[in-house]
Amino acid sequence: MAGLPHRSGTVKTTTTMGSSDDEVIGDSDLGGTTSILVERLRAWKHMVGYLENYVSTTQKVQKAQSKEFEKILKTVSEPLREAHHFVQGEGGVAGLFESLRVNTRGIADMYLETEKSLKSTVLPILEKLHGEIKAKSKELHNGATKAAKQVAKARTTTQKHIELLGQYTAAFDSATKSKQEALNDPYILSRGVVYRLNKQIIEENNNLKELLAIQNSFQQFEAHILETVQDALNRFFQCMGAQSDRQRAMYADMVSTGQQIPTDFEWANFFEKNDASLINPNTPPRSMSNITFPNQEHRSTKPLVEGTIQRKSRAVMKGYSDGYYVVTPAGFLHGFKDNDDLRHDPQPDISLYLPDCTIGNFDGLKFSVKGKDVSGGKVGNAFHMTSELHFKTHSKNQIDEWASALSSFVGSSSAGGSQPTSPTVQRSASTPRSPTATESAVMPPLAESKPVDEKADPAAAPAQKQEDGIVAVDKGEKSA
Structure with a gap:
């Protein structure tokens, strides 16, 4: 026979004849992985939205004095949405926004000449990043939905064929044994189960592989997010460089706080905190060699x-x-x-x-x-x-x-x-x-x-x- 594909070991399998349908069909549900990754992208999107709002509001209130500058503070006064996704305290995104709140409160006499510079150099970067996060979220949702439907369809087909095998093996064992159609021979049906189960496993492994690839790409994508944010903050600092030394020091502190975040800091802490919900990269794929199905060893199939x-x-x-x-x-x-x-x-x-x-x-x-x-x-x-x-x-x-x-x-x-x-x-x-x-x-x-x-x-x-x-x-x- 040709080499058998492997399936992830998320379903307990046995070598006995009494395997249940659940063990064959598989009950692994990767929807939880998809949901938490989509939620995380939403958290990043809102984080970038906060920054966009911050810079745009800064641009608008440059014409006003310290009283008007309070509007800027309001954009970061509320806690981040999905704040539990970020490390609380210093060293992470939450620390960055705390720095924004403290330093913005101290800026009272901001010069207004930087309005045009902010509009043309900082906001486009954040808007582009916001669009990238939304596109990533849409891609993840659509891909996961399509793959999940294919897996569900393959599992339904396998289940129906297993039930058909059970029906005709029972007929074979019945006291009033009657002639069966050739296509309903338990031997043929048993081999048909193998065929459909193999197709199911291929769909499951494709889904697992796709989600694992997306999950593994998150670290790189989040690094890109933070690098882009750092770039935007750096440009923001340059726009505000013409202001007084105090203002410069405050904005430098905001930028420094953002740039000091390691690109893998948030992801590493998030992965450690949610390791039970995320996919283990070392999860082995499922294999036909360690799977049994009902009536696989029935005497009528031999x-x-x-x-x-x-x-x-x-x-x-x-x-x-x-x-x-x-x-x-x-x-x-x-x-x-x-x-x-x-x-x-x-x-x-x-x-x-x-x-x-x-x-x-x-x-x-x-x-x-x-x-x-x-x-x-x-x-x-x-x-x-x-x-x-x-x-x-x-x-x-x-x-x-x-x-x-x-x-x-x-x-x-x-x-x-x-x-x-x-x-x-x-x-x-x-x-x-x-x-x-x-x-x-x-x-x-x-x-x-x-x-x-x-x-x-x-x-x-x-x-x-x-x-x-x-x-x-x-x-x-x-x-x-």
Whole structure:
């Protein structure tokens, strides 16, 4: 099989048969991560908004004296929104705003000539940063919502297929066992669960990878925010440089407070404080190898025999070609192109219900099965005719395994099933031979030929169909 993808270990898995649906589907919800990151971006956006308001108000009140300058103080008099996201005290963003409040209160005689400079050099930087934070928040919200919907859809599909498997494994175990459709064979359904579960895990891992990448980018983005804020504050200081020494000292203190914040200071403290809500970068991805699902080990999902054998093609020049064939406990002989359950949904190319088939012609490494392909469902099966398929194994041990598995279905056709036709026994016209022990174990006696009543059975009216090198007509069958 192809290599299995891994899924994060957020769901406890076991190797027992009694795994619950929750353990298979997974209950990891990354919505909490998305919410706290969106809230943090909102906190940064409001912080930048405070700065924008501060500078713009400063610009507007430059024409006024100290009384008017009180308006500036009001812009930073209220605590920051989502203040719990920042380190309280000195050294962080909260300390920066405390410095703004203290120094602004001391500025009473601000010269007004800096109004135009503030408007043209400081505000555009903060407005651009504000827009970047809003765009980042929108990108995070939209991406997380889309990924979450894809994960939820994949989980729903897996859950439905697991429930379908449970339904037909229960039917298989029931006292009144009845013939199942080929597509409802628990073996096929079990492989279908693997396929859908693999798709679910891919969606979950993609969601996890995307959110983890966004989370890891926050440190760099917040560094950019603080660097931009520091740049804006530096320009603000330059605009106010023409004022008195006292004013210069106060603004220098504000800038110094902002510039002394390490670019990773707020993020490091935030990550340490909220490590339970954020994703651990060392979280391993989920893996199919340590996941089980209900009825995974049910006896009806375990083939009696399986492997790569050859089947004779209907084209005379091609001869035999390899395929992957399985005999299931439900009585089906399924044929597949390969044994890969991960890259595509395992749908059989051909399915024969063995209790309705005739098994015979064991000759060396070869054997044949005569019956009707039932892989197409009820509607498709109505147009299929009985044909004889010829197989060839690769070794004596392999032919013995197939003979043993096939022999368990000889004469086991349920009431109302189609009557098997006689096997075509290939013998020399001049030298008859006795059947081998393998042939005797699985080959029923030849049935007498009976005339076909076209009125009683229209489906048996003269018709001809070529399938895999077999020509089946209303009067006798001919092998290609």
